[in-house]
Amino acid sequence: MLALWIGKMAELLLRLAGRRATSLPGKIALRFSPRLLWKLGRKLERCIVITGTNGKTTTSALISGIIGKHEPVINNEEGANMEQGLASALIHHVNWFGKLKCKTAVLEIDEATLPMVIDAFPAQIAVVTNVFRDQLDRYGELDTTVDKILTGLKKSEATVLLNGDDPLARHIGLHSGRPVFYFGMSRENVRDSDRTQIRDGAFCLECGAALEYDGFFYGQLGLYRCPQCDFLRPHPDFMGSFSGDSLELMQGDLPKVSFQLPVRGVFNVYNALSAIAAARVYGLNQAQIQSGLMEFHSPLGRMQVYATQPSSILNLIKNPTGCDSVLQAISAEPGEKVLCVAINDLAADGRDVSWLWDADFELVPDSGNFRRCIATGLRAEDMAIRLKYAGYPIDDIDVVSNLEAGIHAAFSASTELGGLPVFVVTTYTALYPAAEILRRRQATDDENPQYRASVS
Numbered sequence: 508m509l510a511l512w513i514g515k516m517a518e519l520l521l522r523l524a525g526r527r528a529t530s531l532p533g534k535i536a537l538r539f540s541p542r543l544l545w546k547l548g549r550k551l552e553r554c555i556v557i558t559g560t561n562g563k564t565t566t567s568a569l570i571s572g573i574i575g576k577h578e579p580v581i582n583n584e585e586g587a588n589m590e591q592g593l594a595s596a597l598i599h600h601v602n603w604f605g606k607l608k609c610k611t612a613v614l615e616i617d618e619a620t621l622p623m624v625i626d627a628f629p630a631q632i633a634v635v636t637n638v639f640r641d642q643l644d645r646y647g648e649l650d651t652t653v654d655k656i657l658t659g660l661k662k663s664e665a666t667v668l669l670n671g672d673d674p675l676a677r678h679i680g681l682h683s684g685r686p687v688f689y690f691g692m693s694r695e696n697v698r699d700s701d702r703t704q705i706r707d708g709a710f711c712l713e714c715g716a717a718l719e720y721d722g723f724f725y726g727q728l729g730l731y732r733c734p735q736c737d738f739l740r741p742h743p744d745f746m747g748s749f750s751g752d753s754l755e756l757m758q759g760d761l762p763k764v765s766f767q768l769p770v771r772g773v774f775n776v777y778n779a780l781s782a783i784a785a786a787r788v789y790g791l792n793q794a795q796i797q798s799g800l801m802e803f804h805s806p807l808g809r810m811q812v813y814a815t816q817p818s819s820i821l822n823l824i825k826n827p828t829g830c831d832s833v834l835q836a837i838s839a840e841p842g843e844k845v846l847c848v849a850i851n852d853l854a855a856d857g858r859d860v861s862w863l864w865d866a867d868f869e870l871v872p873d874s875g876n877f878r879r880c881i882a883t884g885l886r887a888e889d890m891a892i893r894l895k896y897a898g899y900p901i902d903d904i905d906v907v908s909n910l911e912a913g914i915h916a917a918f919s920a921s922t923e924l925g926g927l928p929v930f931v932v933t934t935y936t937a938l939y940p941a942a943e944i945l946r947r948r949q950a951t952d953d954e955n956p957q958y959r960a961s962v963s
């Protein structure tokens with residue numbers, strides 16, 4: 508009880524000080540009671556867990572929006588997805604007498620944290636969004652991530668929802684020992700692309716042979732099969748077919764149903780598809796799911812629009828595949844624009860910035876509509892060099908290490924060019940400061956950012 512009170516006191520003090528209380532109350536409370544997460548988690552009746560490399564935050568927000576429409580839900584927001592963040596989310600919903608105010612939780616859990624904490628929760632459904640390469644210096648090799656997720660799922664009682672278009676997720680499905688459902692896209696949505704994108708899982712984890720693909724949806728997601736063994740893409744239990752912001756869902760022999768999505772872009776359609784599949788497994792019908800989807804608000808740093816003059820859009824990038832998705836989404840926005848990339852290399856960002864070389868920054872010169880680029884953050888120089896080698900004209904790159912000065916330089920460039928929209932993309936530790944700078948710049952008549960199609 509003492510640890511809980513200390514956590515709640517810390518939360519109260521942070522809120523009084525006007526600070527965000529995403530991880531610190533949990534961190535402090537766990538110091539007094541390392542088992543606090545288990546003590547609080549036991550009070551839940553059911554829990555939906557979301558893990559995977561990319562799209563956790565958006566998927567988690569979509570699911571808690573859908574379920575939250577019908578019953579109160581605990582949700583760890585804004586990517587506070589390690590033990591401290593999970594503890595903070597529970598502490599927030601427990602009263603001073605230790606009573607939990609709601610019985611259902613929708614929790615985003617970091618892949619490496621999953622095996623350590625999964626048994627704290629009565630996980631009924633576990634969603635694995637995908638398994639892409641994350642920063643290597645955080646968790647080591649890719650198959651380590653696969654192993655961590657597998658270990659976590661084996662410790663749970665959950666029904667597992669996996670991305671069947673992802674060969675690494677399929678591998679998890681074959682070995683998890685849990686009941687498994689797959690979600691995936693319809694063949695109609697295969698994109699034939701001549702660009703060489705990253706294909707992380709392009710080897711068969713069962714026998715090591717290079718996988719063959721009949722087509723790709725994006726990244727390593729596609730219609731794969733192994734030429735040497737019987738490993739192949741499963742027929743999706745929840746199959747989506749999308750066009751713009753409308754998604755048709757085919758589920759076994761049931762009649763097709765369609766949904767209006769609050770998000771766009773193939774990566775987000777996957778997030779929405781997995782959220783809809785989770786809601787179906789949870790027992791909700793089409794109307795309930797649709798009304799919940801309409802409640803969705805894009806999480807911080809996912810194509811988040813600020814009413815600045817000129818307008819600006821903030822995005823988080825953290826690994827090559829996620830970065831490619833963001834760059835593709837930005838390139839697809841019509842018209843000319845200014846790009847401001849903030850790269851930090853603090854512990855939470857990953858110390859090693861070599862991933863910048865795996866990300867498809869060639870899209871910036873290729874798309875032909877970025878008039879000026881500002882490289883900022885602690886590794887502004889590395890970013891500028893990356894853009895230069897991507898083939899972007901060096902004369903159009905400004906290097907401004909200080910984040911605030913960098914963002915202001917982007918607005919100055921935009922104003923000079925007649926008021927082009929400013930796209931700010933940042934690594935994790937630059938995200939909140941960048942959001943704060945944009946908030947301050949935002950026109951006074953609109954205190955809150957407007958939301959639009961989200962990324963990641």
Ligand SMILES: [Zn+2]
Nearest residue numbers: 711714733736
């Ligand atoms: Zn094989």
